Amino acid sequence: MTPQDLSQGNLVDNVAFLRREIDRRMRYVIGCEPGRATLNDWRLALAFSLRDRIVDSWLASRRRVREEGLKRVYYLSMEFLIGRLISDAITNLGLEEASRQALASFGQDYDAVVAEEPDAALGNGGLGRLAACFLESMASIGLPAMGYGVRYDHGLFRQSFHDGWQVESPEDWLKRRNPWEFERPEDNQVIGFGGEMREDASGRAVWTPGETVMAAAYDTPIVGWKARWTDTLRLWAAKPTRIFDLERFNRGDFLGAAEQASLAQTLSRVLYPDDTTEHGRELRLKQEYFFTAASVRDILARFRDEHGDDLRKLPQKVAIQLNDTHPTIAAPELVRILVDENGFEVDEAIETARGVLNYTNHTLLPEALERWSTSLMWRVLPRHMRLIERIDDWHIRQNRARGVERPPSTWLIDHGETRMGNLAFVMANKVNGVSALHTDLMKKTVFHDFHVMHPDRIVNQTNGVTxxxxxxxxxxxxxxxxxxxxxxxxxxxxxxxxxxxxxxxxxxxxxxxxxxxxxxxxxxxxxxxxxxxxxxxxxxxxxxxxxxxxxxxxxxxxxxxxxxxxxxxxxxxxxxxxxxxxxxxxxxxxxxxxxxxxxxxxxxxxxxxxxxxxxxxxxxxxxxxxxxxxxxxxxxxxxxxxxxxxxxxxxxxxxxxxxxxxxxxxxxxxxxxxxxxxxxxxxxxxxxxxxxxxxxxxxxxxxxxxxxxxxxxxxxxxxxxxxxxxxxxxxxxxxxxxxxxxxxxxxxxxxxxxxxxxxxxxxxxxxxxxxxxxxxxxxxxxxxxxxxxxSSDRTIRSYAREVWTADTAF
CATH class of the missing domain: 3.40.50.2000 (Glycogen Phosphorylase B;)
Incomplete structure (x- = not known):
């Protein structure tokens, strides 16, 4: 049965089909007889049965994008609060009653089985839930899209109260088997930090990182309404490029031997590491670069596979949405790849990147617009810091050519800090607020001077929910x-x-x-x-x-x-x-x-x-x-x-x-x-x-x-x-x-x-x-x-029309 067959079929046939599938998954995937299965076993058997139906839609959607050369939208976000995916799958496949009856035939309570699935610890609040709603709506309206984020081991934290005080402990959602994800080792990316820059014989910059980690790709299908289209959430987990340094271990440096593995595990361990210390700030910057750099390289690899090597055509086939300032380092990373690895001149690379990138602002609170000390940037991402200086210079020249002098509020670097909100604005084709009032206030307050300089850049896209x-x-x-x-x-x-x-x-x-x-x-x-x-x-x-x-x-x-x-x-x-x-x-x-x-x-x-x-x-x-x-x-x-x-x-x-x-x-x-x-x-x-x-x-x-x-x-x-x-x-x-x-x-x-x-x-x-x-x-x-x-369907249609210039598949 295809997903469409299931969602449109009669109840009796759907119950019979699901009963067979659940029994088969219990025996041959989980390796358990139904009579001895735990509640978690039943959760996995149901999830695998549903997932396999979604995969048919997923493969068909990806095939159609490739065959028709459709423009893809990529949504970069530090958070995706997706909740229980089993609920989404059952709803969008139209199988709630069939699932209830199929489980009841085994003597199992549907609500208890569904509740057994842990919430994925991939977010904190509204930012992450918005990203999840948007992905579901992208799939429901047939928009070719991928979400990119981090596969956190522990997410933000599990909250408990001890004598009324909040106590934080690690989330453990990955301790149990996750039936929704597919590991993609062929798409892993090596990400570097620190090191040094030099010029080669032709005068081009060469960055040699001092340390590296592996970004390991894990894909989750995000099914739309009636499974007519399915998009992808790709999450990156940090792993060491070298598991163990035997030489250092043999010299007695036992901690140093595992140093790289420790860094890798730390990068994707928690959401928003505490940045009140210098080490915390460095970890957070590395975390943001880790996932955005892996995502940008993945996007470019997919573009080459589908459209060839002419990266000047990127704006025609790729739209990237930066969900808040956290992924902003993607801008200089894209410029770096175009310049250092593909021979672009810096100005051309900046203009090409601007044709691809868009930025959603979520706050008028100045403290929430990230700033990184220039010393930290030079230490962790020296090549990117140099390119941010070049982007700042480009922006100065662009405005002077129009007879405009930039006020200090629009500088990218000021008082020893790199201002990521300003960088996101400069490098975005469109900058959107998320409600009519917020967008109006953006123009009057936090981005007032930018709005005067670029009056057509800020647009409103009022949020929605699925x-x-x-x-x-x-x-x-x-x-x-x-x-x-x-x-x-x-x-x-x-x-x-x-x-x-x-x-x-x-x-x-x-x-x-x-x-x-x-x-x-x-x-x-x-x-x-x-x-x-x-x-x-x-x-x-x-x-x-x-x-x-x-x-x-x-x-x-x-x-x-x-x-x-x-x-x-x-x-x-x-x-x-x-x-x-x-x-x-x-x-x-x-x-x-x-x-x-x-x-x-x-x-x-x-x-x-x-x-x-x-x-x-x-x-x-x-x-x-x-x-x-x-x-x-x-x-x-x-x-x-x-x-x-x-x-x-x-x-x-x-x-x-x-x-x-x-x-x-x-x-x-x-x-x-x-x-x-x-x-x-x-x-x-x-x-x-x-x-x-x-x-x-x-x-x-x-x-x-x-x-x-x-x-x-x-x-x-x-x-x-x-x-x-x-x-x-x-x-x-x-x-x-x-x-x-x-x-x-x-x-x-x-x-x-x-x-x-x-x-x-x-x-x-x-x-x-x-x-x-x-x-x-x-x-x-x-x-x-x-x-x-x-409805987030309305929001996404508006983004597609006014920000991404992307067509839906139906």
């Missing part, structure tokens, strides 16, 4: 209601969710919508009980903030309001309070001390509030450990309220906001990132707006007493901060949270205090709206009906 994972797969109750109400057209064209509009006034439909939400809330309640011990009433309002822990995302604003809410209930326990479950999720970077204190504060506040007998049936707080994609798939469908409360002007886009709205959760939020576009689409009446605008936030910060004034004007805020500072939530250490309190009182750059009262008022509007179940269901369903525009 509806296959974030609605079809993760929310069966809502999916089934949508299929019953408007058919299945929305599964391929999410814009057709607007067909729900006539049903938004139908009380019978709204009652079904509310019932679907409650079914998801029951599932989440059970999950929270197991994970946290917290009892969450499914009839309470589920108020959710799940994202990376960072001051600008303002989890502490949410928590301050929770404390104020707790105080209000204690003062008036007999009032008719709306029951509320506040759910947090997310990790803090290991070196981010204040963010880790915020995690501890959330857990300490939760301990006090959850133990208060007056709060029973009124307010509880849950913070499950180790938030990841699989956790999000349980939490998001059950959310009643989506917390998108970042300081206006700081969030580039967000994608969690889109997932929540798609699954019927109204937003409480600021006019930040894609919140602006969500509110425009769903309507102001169905969005709980609060807070300063981006422009007002800039003006507010100019007032030196803005925090003190806001606290003085708000008794509820004043009380909550005083409780934090005085040890109400930390009786064993009254000064534990003094840093958070003092930050709010004296500094408060992210304007938590300035927005507090407006946020609290918005929360009371939420309470009043939730008192009317049918009206709340209408509001929730309106969010689902009107956010089809946030």
């Amino acid at each position: 509806p296959r994972r974030w609605l079809t797969a993760c929310n069966p109750p809502l999916r089934n209601l949508l299929l019953e109400t408007i058919g299945d057209g929305w599964t391929e064209d999410l814009g057709k969710l607007e067909d729900l509009e006539p049903h938004l006034k139908d009380s019978a439909f709204l009652e079904k919508f509310a019932a679907a939400k409650r079914e998801n809330k029951v599932r989440l309640s059970n999950w929270l009980k197991i994970r946290t011990g917290v009892e969450a009433d499914p009839d309470a309002l589920f108020d959710v903030q799940i994202k990376r822990i960072h001051e600008y995302k303002r989890q502490h604003l949410n928590l301050l309001e929770a404390i104020a809410h707790w105080n209000a209930i204690r003062r008036e326990p007999d009032r008719d309070w709306i029951p509320r479950v506040r759910i947090f999720g997310g990790k803090a970077a290991p070196g981010y001390a204040l963010a880790k204190q915020i995690i501890k504060l959330i857990n300490d506040v939760a301990k006090v509030i959850n133990a208060d007998p007056l709060m029973r049936g009124r307010l509880v707080i849950a913070y499950p450990e180790n938030y990841n994609v699989s956790a999000a798939e349980v939490i998001i469908p059950a959310a009643d309220l989506s917390e998108q409360i970042s300081t206006a002007g700081k969030e580039a886009s967000g994608t969690g906001n889109m997932k929540f709205a798609m699954n019927g959760a109204p937003t409480i939020g600021t006019l930040d990132g894609a919140n602006v576009e969500i509110r425009d689409l769903v309507g102001a009446d169905d969005f709980f707006l609060f807070g300063l605008t981006a422009e007002e936030a800039v003006e507010e910060r100019k007032r030196p007493d803005h925090a003190a004034a806001a606290i003085s004007a708000s008794p509820a805020l004043q009380e909550a901060i005083e409780q934090i500072a005085s040890g109400v939530f930390s009786p064993d250490d009254h000064h534990r949270f003094s840093a958070i309190a003092e930050n709010l009182r004296r500094y408060d750059y992210f304007l938590v205090c300035s927005d507090f009262d407006d946020y609290a008022a918005a929360q009371r509007r939420v309470d009043e709206a939730y008192r009317k179940p049918l009206e709340w269901a209408r509001m929730a369903a309106t969010n689902t009906a009107r956010v089809g525009w946030f």
Whole structure:
């Protein structure tokens, strides 16, 4: 059976086929009799059965690209949060019910088998999940594409809580067999660092690296909707070019004998090694160069194989997207290969590379735009540092030819630092923001001077999410209601969710919508009980903030309001309070001390509030450990309220906001990132707006007493901060949270205090709206009906048309 046969075949035939395949894989691939198989064996048998069906589509897609000479898109990203691939495969092959019945025939529970697959530890947050959504959409719309990243042994880290503090431990996702990947030793690349440069007899630069590692290629097929097209995620694992130095070992240098192997293992061990030390910074730079250099060489090898040796034609057949600044070193690497290995003049190489490269900016925070010291660059990548100087000189000459002198903000090298955001901008054909507001602010702030010099370079590509994972797969109750109400057209064209509009006034439909939400809330309640011990009433309002822990995302604003809410209930326990479950999720970077204190504060506040007998049936707080994609798939469908409360002007886009709205959760939020576009689409009446605008936030910060004034004007805020500072939530250490309190009182750059009262008022509007179940269901369903525009299919079609000039296969 082909993938198309499976997705279109009848249920009886599909069940019979899968049953035979699972039994065969169990015996001849796993080497186990079904009667003695473990849950992990069943997971592998199912995955191998599905994978082999996907491979047919994969090979056909690759063959068509070669035969038709199609332009390829290459997406370079440090992160790919792909989650459980078994879920994607089952959804896009249309085999959920067949898989359930086939496993049931062996006495196995489908949900338990699927849950046995570990999340791939390949990312941290929104950046990596966006990359995963984009790859799935590229395959679903038939765009010839490859993703490139690092095959991390341990990813970011596994989060646990010890007495409320975040504790980091290695992820172990590769300890168990990965059925999805194919090792490609024929495509391995040797990557060098350090060493020296010299000129050959013709005057051309020759770089001789001082150390080398092997980039080993591993491919994972990424199947699109109905398996009509399948693309590839290629991940690079670092391995030594020489396994063991026997001579050094025999001389007694036992550690030195394994030095190269140690470097190689370190390069692909963890995501974002701690860069607070010089050794950490060097490792991170090497890691970024390792994967981008391997990817660029792989891209060029594929181009030669399909289109010949004339690399001047690269822009016609290749588009490379740099996902944030992490892969920016790909620009001088491509220039280096064109110049040093293919005889290009430097200016021609730069112009050719610019025709290929594009850059996605994800932040307006200056500290998030990478900078490397020039001394580190000269030590690790001397040839690339020289070429960055040449690129800077080229940019100067290009602008002077137009009568433009470059302001210092556009320099590539400044005060002993190489500015990677500037390098990415200069070397990109197009630079895109990820929401309308973010793109506008890029032009006005972080890249203002660049925009004046190159007014046509910045474009907007508002983010999207794949509806296959974030609605079809993760929310069966809502999916089934949508299929019953408007058919299945929305599964391929999410814009057709607007067909729900006539049903938004139908009380019978709204009652079904509310019932679907409650079914998801029951599932989440059970999950929270197991994970946290917290009892969450499914009839309470589920108020959710799940994202990376960072001051600008303002989890502490949410928590301050929770404390104020707790105080209000204690003062008036007999009032008719709306029951509320506040759910947090997310990790803090290991070196981010204040963010880790915020995690501890959330857990300490939760301990006090959850133990208060007056709060029973009124307010509880849950913070499950180790938030990841699989956790999000349980939490998001059950959310009643989506917390998108970042300081206006700081969030580039967000994608969690889109997932929540798609699954019927109204937003409480600021006019930040894609919140602006969500509110425009769903309507102001169905969005709980609060807070300063981006422009007002800039003006507010100019007032030196803005925090003190806001606290003085708000008794509820004043009380909550005083409780934090005085040890109400930390009786064993009254000064534990003094840093958070003092930050709010004296500094408060992210304007938590300035927005507090407006946020609290918005929360009371939420309470009043939730008192009317049918009206709340209408509001929730309106969010689902009107956010089809946030499909990543739409985003990728726009990239293909406006950035990559690439055609889809169908």
